[in-house]
Amino acid sequence: MTLPVPPDPRVIIQNSIVTLREVVAPLAEDEWARFNASLLIGALEYALGGLGRDRGAEHRxxxxxxxxxxxxxxxxxGDKDLLAAFAEKSPFVAASQMLVWGQNNPGDTAAAIQKTLRAELYAQLDEEIGAAAPMMGAFVRGMAGEI
Amino acid sequence: MSLKKREKELKAYLARTLKAKGELRLCGEKRITMGQSRAMYILDVAYEGEEGPVEKKVVARIEQWGHLGSDSRNEVATMRALHKVDFPVAKVLSYETTNDVLGQPFFTMDFVPGSSVFSEEVVDEYLQLLHKLHRVDYKTANFDHLERPESLAAPARRAVDHLYGVYCAHVVGEPSPLVAECVQWLRNNAVAAEEITLVHGDPGPGNYMHHDGRIAILNDWEFTALGDPYDDWAYVIWMRGAPYLPEEDWIARIERTIGKPLDRSRLHFWKAVNILKGVCLDQTSHKLYVDGVNPAPNLLAIATAVHLDVVKKLCETVLEG
Incomplete structure (x- = not known):
């Protein structure tokens, strides 16, 4: 039999989650095995949420x-150290340098940098926390001995 | 990792450690879910001892490729030193520094019966023991393995620099600008200690065992150092103790225990350092996971959800606090 149209990875992952939850996890009697089963379900849900988008590239x-x-x-x-940040290829490194500079040089410039960069970075952080929610849920449940 | 693959080597090792006459039987092994920096196993062993048949439990605490940025060297030396001064810790039976037996360094210790589930009944006794730890004379040869701070200002600076060093060494992809900014704030606002004491480094509920309404032992000595005791008090209040008692309740109990008010600004600084500890040590999970050193899904959880959660807490505490 051939597969001219291979299964969608989303379907494979989704069905693996169901199998883990309904078949494998209930049979895991050992505490550590149950913990891992719970985490694997969370890991697959986390991976599923990341398909089709490159959030890393979007954040960058x-x-x-x-x-x-x-x-x-x-x-x-006109501060030489601060201007040097623009030479960085990575916006994450550049932003790090600018925010560190702001901590060492409080004032209007620092406040403008902090307002602009923190707003973007907090938004990215919140988005990633939301994306990782299945992983957190699995970890918390697993630590409590639940699936 | 399952011990099954290494059972032959482990049985021979335990036989030597426990001075078994002839073969030692490994009757059971149970990995404990608690504790992410080490793999912890309770092992049921049976063997012929010097005074007849022995059946007992021992605990094996196995390193995880540097997970959470620590090794067993300080931990074992500290436990042995505290055991000598009758502080309640499990007795270390052996320390294997090579990878020959289990693929990672590990140590074994006596199994101590008890529960690590939070019980308000033993909270004050625990705080008294933590205070007692801070009063242990560290200037004896027993504690020579711990680095001595050169000044009262050193513990705060050293803690921040050490933690950020661990973070930078384990960054995957890009560094977090928010973490870099918080670290600079902590460097600029580091507080000097009033005194240098032994510091547990990871104290609070979950890291002690109690039995029949009394504390049996304190656990998890991998982060022990000489430093500022406020490091420990902040950790109890906001890290391990936070789910169980309100902040003000912890503070009142601690103040009763030490017999004086806590300095709130110093406490706030160490709260932030302890959150940074979570941020930086959790970063080790990310690298070990993506490098394929350890594919365990608990590392993925710590690297993602847990790490992001503490980064947010760090920003709230340092930048918005």
Whole structure:
């Protein structure tokens, strides 16, 4: 038999979750095995939520735009260390340098950097926390000995 | 990891450790779910001892490729030192520093019956024991393995730098700018200790055993160091103790135990450092998982959901607090 149209990975993962939950987990008598079964269900749900989107790339480009939006503020300040952040290829490294600079140089420029970058980074953090919710649920349930 | 694959080596090792005459039987093994930095097994063993047949339980605590950034060297030395001064810790039976027996270093210790489930009945006794730990004379040779801070300012700075070093060494992909900013805040606001004491490093509910309404032993000594006792008090209040008693209740109990008010600003600083501890040590899970060193799904959970949750708490405490 051939498979001219291979099964959708989503279906494979979804069905694996059902099998783990309904067949494998109930048979796991050992505490550690039950814990792992619970976590595997959470891991597959987490993976399922990530299919079809590259959240990492989206976060990178969104942060790069926010870093670039601060160019005028940073130019106006004219601080050599702060300007160096724009030479970084990674927006995450650039943002790190700018926020660290802000902690060491409080004032209007620091406040503008913090307002812009933190808003974007908090939004990304909240999105990732939401995406990882199945993993957290599985971990908490597993630690409590539940599936 | 299952011990089944290494049963022959383990039985021979335990026979040597326990001075068994002839063969030792491994009658049961149970991995404990609690504790993510080490694989913990309760082993039922039977053998012919020097004074006749012996059936007992021993505990094997196995390293996990540096998970959570610690090894057993300090832990074993600290437990042995505390055992010598009659502090309630399990007796270490052996310490295997090679990977020859179980594929990772590990140590064995006496099994102590009891429960780690939270009970308000023993809370005050536990706090008294933690205070007693802070009063142990660390300037004896027993504790030579612990690095001595060069000044009262050193513990805070050293803790932040050490934790961020662990984080940076285990970053996968990109570093978090929010973590970098929080670390700089902590460096800029580091507090000097009033005194240097032994610090447990991971104290609170779950890391002690109680039996018949009394504390039997304190567990998990892998993060023990010489430092600021506020490190421990903050950990009890906001990390391990938070699900069980309100913050003000913990603070009142601790103040009764130590006989003086806690300095709230120092406490806040160490609260933030302890959240940073979670952020940074959890990062080790990420690298071990994606590198395929340890494919266990608990590492994925710690690397993602748990890690992100503590990053958010760190930002709330440091940047928005």
């Amino acid at each position: 480009s969104a942060l790069a735009a926010k870093v670039a939006s601060l160019q005028a503020v940073v130019d106006k300040r």
